[in-house]
Amino acid sequence: xxxxxxxxxxxxxxxxxxxxxxxxxxxxxxxxxxxxxxxxxxxxxxxxxxxxxxxxxxxxxxxxxxxxxxxxxxxxxxxxxxxxxxxxxxxxxxxxxxxxxxxxxxxxxxxxxxxxxxxxxxxxxxxxxxxxxxxxxxxxxxxxxxxxxxxxxxxxxxxxxxxxxxxxxxxxxxxxxxxxxxxxxxxxxxxxxxxxxxxxxxxxxxxxxxxxxxxxxxxxxxxxxxxxxxxxxxxxxxxxxxxxxxxxxxxxxxxxxxxxxxxxxxx
Amino acid sequence: xxxxxxxxxxxxxxxxxxxxxxxxxxxxxxxxxxxxxxxxxxxxxxxxxxxxxxxxxxxxxxxxxxxxxxxxxxxxxxxxxxxxxxxxxxxxxxxxxxxxxxxxxxxxxxxxxxxxxxxxxxxxxxxxxxxxxxxxxxxxxxxxxxxxxxxxxxxxxxxxxxxxxxxxxxxxxxxxxxxxxxxxxxxxxxxxxxxxxxxxxxxxxxxxxxxxxxxxxxxxxxxxxxxxxxxxxxxxxxxxxxxxxxxxxxxxxxxxxxxxxxxxxxx
Numbered sequence: 198x199x200x201x202x203x204x205x206x207x208x209x210x211x212x213x214x215x216x217x218x219x220x221x222x223x224x225x226x227x228x229x230x231x232x233x234x235x236x237x238x239x240x241x242x243x244x245x246x247x248x249x250x251x252x253x254x255x256x257x258x259x260x261x262x263x264x265x266x267x268x269x270x271x272x273x274x275x276x277x278x279x280x281x282x283x284x285x286x287x288x289x290x291x292x293x294x295x296x297x298x299x300x301x302x303x304x305x306x307x308x309x310x311x312x313x314x315x316x317x318x319x320x321x322x323x324x325x326x327x328x329x330x331x332x333x334x335x336x337x338x339x340x341x342x343x344x345x346x347x348x349x350x351x352x353x354x355x356x357x358x359x360x361x362x363x364x365x366x367x368x369x370x371x372x373x374x375x376x377x378x379x380x381x382x383x384x385x386x387x388x389x390x391x392x393x394x395x396x397x398x399x400x401x402x403x404x405x406x407x408x409x410x411x412x413x414x415x416x417x418x419x420x421x422x423x424x425x426x427x428x429x430x431x432x433x434x435x436x437x438x439x440x441x442x443x444x445x446x447x448x449x450x451x452x453x454x455x456x457x458x459x460x461x462x463x464x
Numbered sequence: 465x466x467x468x469x470x471x472x473x474x475x476x477x478x479x480x481x482x483x484x485x486x487x488x489x490x491x492x493x494x495x496x497x498x499x500x501x502x503x504x505x506x507x508x509x510x511x512x513x514x515x516x517x518x519x520x521x522x523x524x525x526x527x528x529x530x531x532x533x534x535x536x537x538x539x540x541x542x543x544x545x546x547x548x549x550x551x552x553x554x555x556x557x558x559x560x561x562x563x564x565x566x567x568x569x570x571x572x573x574x575x576x577x578x579x580x581x582x583x584x585x586x587x588x589x590x591x592x593x594x595x596x597x598x599x600x601x602x603x604x605x606x607x608x609x610x611x612x613x614x615x616x617x618x619x620x621x622x623x624x625x626x627x628x629x630x631x632x633x634x635x636x637x638x639x640x641x642x643x644x645x646x647x648x649x650x651x652x653x654x655x656x657x658x659x660x661x662x663x664x665x666x667x668x669x670x671x672x673x674x675x676x677x678x679x680x681x682x683x684x685x686x687x688x689x690x691x692x693x694x695x696x697x698x699x700x701x702x703x704x705x706x707x708x709x710x711x712x713x714x715x716x717x718x719x720x721x722x723x724x725x726x727x728x729x730x731x
Contacts (some may be wrong), residue, residue: 246517246540249516249517249518250513250516250517251516269545272544272545272548272549273513273540273541273544273545274540274544275544276543276544276547276548276563277539277540277541277542277543277544277545277547278536278539278540278544280543280544281539281543281565281567281615281623282539284565284567284568285567285617285621285622285623286621288567288570288617288619288621289619289620289621293569293570294567294568294569295564295568295569296543296564296565296567296568297562297563298548298551298563300548300551300552300555300561300563301551301561301562301563302560302561302562302608303555303560332606335606339599339602341569348548350552350555352555352556353556354552354553354555354556355552356548356552
């Protein structure tokens with residue numbers, strides 16, 4: 198194995214719900230040179246389908262409680278609808294995408310989240326240790342582009358709903374042990390981490406571990422951004438070369454220009 | 465490439481709807497030695513989900529008319545629900561399954577069926593020429609087991625609903641050109657091709673091209689069995705080493721014993 202560089206790109210929910218923006222993003226992603234992995238989130242379709250099927254969506258702190266019925270819905274939507282929409286679009290751009298859940302080729306196992314105050318149901322947590330780098334490397338070496346749905350499995354026949362930010366971070370950390378330069382980029386619909394969501398000029402260009410703690414304690418960073426940044430900082434601390442959060446429209450600028458775009462996370 | 469032998473196994477709809485029988489079949493399939501590909505059909509789930517979502521299911525001669533809404537449902541169900549259920553079950557049997565639609569790694573393209581008397585909508589027809597043997601061989605050489613959902617793509621960003629019997633036959637023919645021994649086995653819930661569906665002792669052990677024509681003209685073989693057998697005979701005529709239709713419970717007996725099980729198709 199002689200891989201020098203790898204991009205792990207996460208694309209977030211809101212873009213996935215918007216066909217035009219998704220297609221634009223995927224065109225940029227197709228133009229990204231070198232080895233790359235795309236991890237996608239779930240978007241709103243799972244909740245919409247659940248609602249139409251009469252299954253109640255229950256969230257806790259932005260995380261979906263996944264009972265057996267909900268697991269069926271997220272499996273359909275994440276591995277079916279969204280994953281295949283992305284793969285067929287990338288293929289039309291001549292990007293040799295291959296859609297994978299964690300069960301496919303056993304690339305990511307997970308441990309069902311233990312029940313503490315809340316029973317999250319069929320939800321799995323992953324780490325760099327549960328990523329099967331060997332099998333994923335085979336795809337990359339064949340110049341295939343893994344497109345990973347936010348689902349893993351327990352190797353006992355059960356699929357598990359798994360946070361896409363968590364998967365992206367675990368992948369980047371795992372690959373850092375065998376690839377000299379791994380860049381992890383979280384793409385979403387904002388410019389990066391913002392001081393004030395209502396002020397478009399309040400982008401925080403760089404956060405390190407110290408001011409992350411401060412920003413959290415001040416309440417500047419809160420809600421869904423906390424687990425996202427926890428995953429991102431975990432990657433920084435465990436040796437991923439570069440971790441950045443930026444607007445999906447800025448993917449190619451972020452990668453190809455020396456300009457600092459979005460929010461950079463450092464130790 | 466030094467592959468001597470390949471099994472292409474198709475598992476039909478009724479078994480897929482029955483969790484216990486499906487698990488038993490997948491356990492047998494896991495025990496099948498050597499290189500193998502599994503192609504699965506759709507089962508009844510797509511119609512059930514369509515009905516719950518208020519989408520009308522329209523069939524013509526046993527084939528689903530696939531409008532844009534229906535395509536969304538079959539994509540969810542075939543590539544999501546069914547494919548991942550099979551893959552996670554095989555993985556729990558230590559069979560290194562990898563679930564694929566035709567779009568993944570561009571393994572099978574299709575041509576949207578031209579509108580004649582009937583507009584089938586987003587339905588694709590495949591042949592040995594639209595199978596990407598090179599990419600599929602890479603998976604087989606890595607000792608992965610492709611599990612193929614009945615969906616293909618047009619390489620222009622569109623998925624197409626595609627008959628699983630057609631896919632299995634196209635795969636077997638395509639591989640026959642590079643693998644000396646390719647065996648195609650259609651597994652379903654009957655013993656094989658029956659003279660009389662109500663008489664369990666009326667199995668036809670062997671059909672060749674001549675008596676196939678006769679059996680069709682007599683009305684002994686009719687309805688859904690005609691396209692299934694047309695696909696099977698196409699494989700026989702184009703050089704697939706062995707083509708057989710048998711009960712899913714007999715998979716290992718069919719492969720491992722010299723006993724003639726099910727219906728054998730010959731030139």
